[in-house]
Amino acid sequence: MSEREVLELLRENARYSAADIARMTDLDEAEVEAAIDELEAAGVVQGYQAVVDWDELEDERVRAEVELNVRLDRETGYADIAERLARFPEVTALRLVSGDYDFDMEVEGDSIREVSQFISEKVAPVPEITQTVTHYVMTSYKENGIEFGDGDDDDRLSVSP
Amino acid sequence: MTFELADRVQTVPPSGIRRFFEIAEERDDVISLGVGEPDFATPWAARDAAIASLEQGKTSYTANRGKRELRDAIADYVADRFDLGYDPGEEIIVTAGASEAVDLAFRAFVDPGDTVAIAQPSYISYEPGVIFAGGDVLPVPTKEDDDFRLTVDALEEAGAQDADVLVLCYPNNPTGAIMREADLEPIAEFVREHDQIVLSDEIYAELTYEGEHTSIATFEGMRERTIVFNGFSKAHAMTGLRLGYALGPADAIHAMNKIHQYAMLSAPTTAQHAALEALDSCEDDVREMVSQYDRRRQFVLSRFREIGMDVFEAKGAFYCFPEVPDGFTAEEFAEAVLHEQGVAVVPGDVFGAGGEGHLRVSYATGLQDLREAMNRLEAFVAAHG
Ligand SMILES: Cc1ncc(COP(=O)(O)O)c(C=O)c1O
Numbered sequence: 001m002s003e004r005e006v007l008e009l010l011r012e013n014a015r016y017s018a019a020d021i022a023r024m025t026d027l028d029e030a031e032v033e034a035a036i037d038e039l040e041a042a043g044v045v046q047g048y049q050a051v052v053d054w055d056e057l058e059d060e061r062v063r064a065e066v067e068l069n070v071r072l073d074r075e076t077g078y079a080d081i082a083e084r085l086a087r088f089p090e091v092t093a094l095r096l097v098s099g100d101y102d103f104d105m106e107v108e109g110d111s112i113r114e115v116s117q118f119i120s121e122k123v124a125p126v127p128e129i130t131q132t133v134t135h136y137v138m139t140s141y142k143e144n145g146i147e148f149g150d151g152d153d154d155d156r157l158s159v160s161p
Numbered sequence: 162m163t164f165e166l167a168d169r170v171q172t173v174p175p176s177g178i179r180r181f182f183e184i185a186e187e188r189d190d191v192i193s194l195g196v197g198e199p200d201f202a203t204p205w206a207a208r209d210a211a212i213a214s215l216e217q218g219k220t221s222y223t224a225n226r227g228k229r230e231l232r233d234a235i236a237d238y239v240a241d242r243f244d245l246g247y248d249p250g251e252e253i254i255v256t257a258g259a260s261e262a263v264d265l266a267f268r269a270f271v272d273p274g275d276t277v278a279i280a281q282p283s284y285i286s287y288e289p290g291v292i293f294a295g296g297d298v299l300p301v302p303t304k305e306d307d308d309f310r311l312t313v314d315a316l317e318e319a320g321a322q323d324a325d326v327l328v329l330c331y332p333n334n335p336t337g338a339i340m341r342e343a344d345l346e347p348i349a350e351f352v353r354e355h356d357q358i359v360l361s362d363e364i365y366a367e368l369t370y371e372g373e374h375t376s377i378a379t380f381e382g383m384r385e386r387t388i389v390f391n392g393f394s395k396a397h398a399m400t401g402l403r404l405g406y407a408l409g410p411a412d413a414i415h416a417m418n419k420i421h422q423y424a425m426l427s428a429p430t431t432a433q434h435a436a437l438e439a440l441d442s443c444e445d446d447v448r449e450m451v452s453q454y455d456r457r458r459q460f461v462l463s464r465f466r467e468i469g470m471d472v473f474e475a476k477g478a479f480y481c482f483p484e485v486p487d488g489f490t491a492e493e494f495a496e497a498v499l500h501e502q503g504v505a506v507v508p509g510d511v512f513g514a515g516g517e518g519h520l521r522v523s524y525a526t527g528l529q530d531l532r533e534a535m536n537r538l539e540a541f542v543a544a545h546g
Contacts, residue, residue, distance in 0.1 A: 009456075013528070020532065023463035024456040159182040159195035159505055161285045161334075 002027055006035040007044065011145075014048040053148045055139065061108065062115050062136065063092075066123070068103035069131040078102070081128050090118045101133070112136065173289045177511035181495065185505040192534040194522045195505040197334065199398040199479070201453075203435065204446035207397065210438030211431045220430060225422040226414075227255025227406070228433050234440040235406055243366060243376050245389065251411035254418050255428045255436075259364045259392035259405030264290050265417040265424075266360050266388050266407065270326060271296035278324035280311040281513030282482075284334045284362065288513065299324055302515030308473050309338035309482065309515070313347045322351075326358045329377065332365035332477025335512045335521035337458075339477040342375045349380040359387040364405070365478040367396035367447055370455045374477075378408070385410055388417075393432075395478075396447050397439045402432035454479050457524040457531055464535040465522075468542050479525045482509065485518050486542060495520060501544075502537040 002025070009021050016024075018032040027035070039045040054061040070081055078096050085105065086094050093106035105123075109115040116134075124132055141148055178195075185191045202208070226232065232249035239245040247253050256262040263286060271277055273295035279287050281300045291298050301319040303309045311329065321327065329348075331340040340348075352359055359377060366374040378387040392405025405428075407417060458475065465472040465483045472483035485494045491508035498504050509516030524531060 016528075020460065020528075023460045024528075025459065154200065156196050156198060156200070157182060158185040158191060158193040159178055159507060160197040161176070161178055 002031065003035045003039055003044075006032055007039060010036070010039075010045065010048075051144045051146050053140065053143075055148075060111065062110065062112050063140075064107045064115050064119075064137060065135045066103075066105040066107055066119060067101040067131075067133040067135075068105055068123070068129055070102050070128045071130050072128065076128055081126070084126065085123065088118070088122060090115070090122075101131075169293055169295065173292055176285060178285065178507060181499065181505060181507060184496075184499055188503060190503045191499070191505050192503060192526070192530050192537070193505040194524070194526060194531075194534055195507045196523050196525055198400040198525060199395065199450065200525050200527060201398040201450050203397065203399045203402065204439060204443040206442050206446075207399070207435040207439040211402070211435035214431055214434035219434060223255075223427045223430050223433055225427055226253065226418055227428055228430075228437070231255060231433050231437045231440075234437055235408075238440050239389075239391070239408060243363075243374060244379050245376055245408060247408045248411070252414055253406060253408055254414050254421060255404065255406045255433065256392075256421065257405070257425055257428045258394060258403045259362065259390045259407075260286060261421070261425060261428075262388075262390045262392075262405050262407040262417070263287065263360070263362060264293075265420050266390075267291055267294040267296065268420050269413070269416040270358055270360075270388075275325040276323060277326040277328060278316070278319065278321040278357075279328040279513070280315075280330070282309070282333075282335050282509055282516035282519075283328070283330045283512055285512060287328050287330075287362075296326075300514040302513075303336075303338070304515060305473055305484070305519075309333060309336040310340050310344050311348055312344075313351050316348070316351055322355050324355070324357060326360060327352055328360045328362070330362040332363075332369055332374070333480075334365065334478055335480050335507070335509065335516065336473075336482040336519075337475025337478050337480040338473075338482075339369055340375070340377075341372070345375060345377050345380065349377055349383050352386065353382050357386065359383065360390070361387055362390045364390060364392050364395050366391060368451060368454060368479060369477050370451075370458060371476050388413060393436050393439055396450075397436070397443060398450065399432070399435065399439065402435055403429055404432040404436050454524065457526075457528060460528065461522065461524050461531060461535065464539070468535070468539045469546075470538075470542065479523055481522050481524070482519050483522060485520060486545070488545070491516070491518055491520055497545075498538065498541050502541045504534050504537050504541075 005025055009016055018029050021032045022029040090107050092108050095104045097104045107115055232253045236247055236249040267290045271294040275296045276299050277291045277296045278299040278301050288298050301321050303311050361377050378384050378389050388407050388409040390407050393399040470483045475481040485491050491510055495506050495508045507521040509519030
């Protein structure tokens with residue numbers, strides 16, 4: 001149960017220190033560290049990353065959502081195709097989904113050209129892939145539960161009864 | 162010409178909070194732990210309902226006592242959450258904030274010369290409210306040794322046996338104190354014995370962090386002599402929408418409504434639509450906000466102990482009430498820490514008897530800011546240690 005609580009707090013902000021988490025819960029610092037170790041060892045926590053609003057940066061960053069349709073055969077299952085695609089560093093997320101297509105793939109690159117080339121030269125030729133539909137991300141409003149904005153909209157009176 | 166002001170108004174001194182507000186507003190690097198309202202926006206579903214009601218042109222007055230559906234929803238809610246049974250037809254009135262309801266009660270039940278005992282430290286509106294109604298205030302200080310709970314000893318020491326009305330506020334602003342069933346039982350007995358009216362401001366009821374809130378109106382023989390105040394400002398983060406309510410016996414609510422129908426006509430209609438939705442579908446939002454406050458509460462209490470400032474284990478509202486270190490009055494400390502470190506807190510004296518030597522620290526602020534503010538407080542205490 002304590003692991004669950006620690007996980008919740010890390011999901012809120014992965015930069016909370018073990019000491020801070022201990023202050024917010026009934027756990028002490030060593031218990032928090034042990035819980036984090038356990039979560040990592042069990043593969044529950046797979047990594048920690050910053051949530052970035054690329055629009056706030058000068059450098060262009062191109063992202064695309066790609067719908068993939070595949071045809072399976074006796075030797076090749078979803079997992080085999082996924083494994084092959086996930087190895088490309090350009091692929092930042094890959095999920096098997098229900099609905100009109102099979103995989104939902106997120107791709108990142110420095111330019112539209114780079115991303116397009118990656119899809120046409122590396123993804124489309126994979127024999128099991130029958131169709132790709134690429135959607136370039138134009139603006140992101142919310143990622144990982146964090147709403148993008150200047151965040152400074154506290155208009156409360158600074159001292160109130 | 163100069164306006165002749167009424168004596169009642171002149172006797173009430175300016176609010177002690179005002180001065181700190183002015184200093185804090187002058188600087189832009191201040192982290193404020195002086196805020197008495199949630200840092201969350203109203204749950205989106207409630208805001209959306211308010212918008213929809215405006216789009217549909219629902220902008221007329223409502224019944225004086227509030228929309229019937231809303232009173233029905235309030236009756237269900239208080240029954241479910243706090244075991245309080247009130248008839249939505251006769252025993253509930255919806256007001257422009259709990260503030261209005263409190264004011265109505267003073268005006269409806271206090272005659273000139275009546276004594277109103279107020280358990281303090283407490284929310285700053287009660288005392289002026291009593292004075293505006295022509296009553297006499299009897300402060301009843303609570304003590305840190307009792308975790309700022311009201312006791313019969315404190316009532317007797319203050320001479321509250323002769324009071325006509327007793328005002329309670331638990332979970333408490335500014336201390337964060339709560340009163341459990343066992344703590345309330347002897348108070349209920351005292352009040353029955355001396356045949357008093359109780360005005361119980363329970364606006365922070367949902368913000369009770371260990372166990373569940375108990376209302377004094379649930380004790381035997383108390384319902385008939387108690388008015389319970391609650392509202393949407395705190396638990397539902399709706400301060401600016403201005404919506405609260407009072408629960409009480411039919412004749413008492415009728416008397417309050419008599420004033421309300423002339424003074425206010427009806428509570429804000431748009432806010433009533435938001436409130437209905439808040440009760441209907443925002444329970445999860447409330448739970449989530451409460452769990453956030455609870456984490457911050459534990460964080461802030463831990464930090465005060467690490468800093469070496471004494472603080473009792475506040476279990477309600479979104480305040481804690483640490484002791485000022487030796488060598489300062491509360492006011493001196495609050496002023497110095499604001500000037501030197503840019504952290505705003507409110508000196509406890511502002512909230513009446515028993516508050517001296519303490520600070521009200523609000524944790525209705527994001528953890529990032531709380532962390533920084535506590536670091537600054539630590540630096541301040543170290544520099545003056
Ligand atoms: C104890 C207490 N009662 C009442 C109020 C006022 O609430 P409302 O916004 O419903 O008028 C406050 C606000 O700070 C409060 O702390």
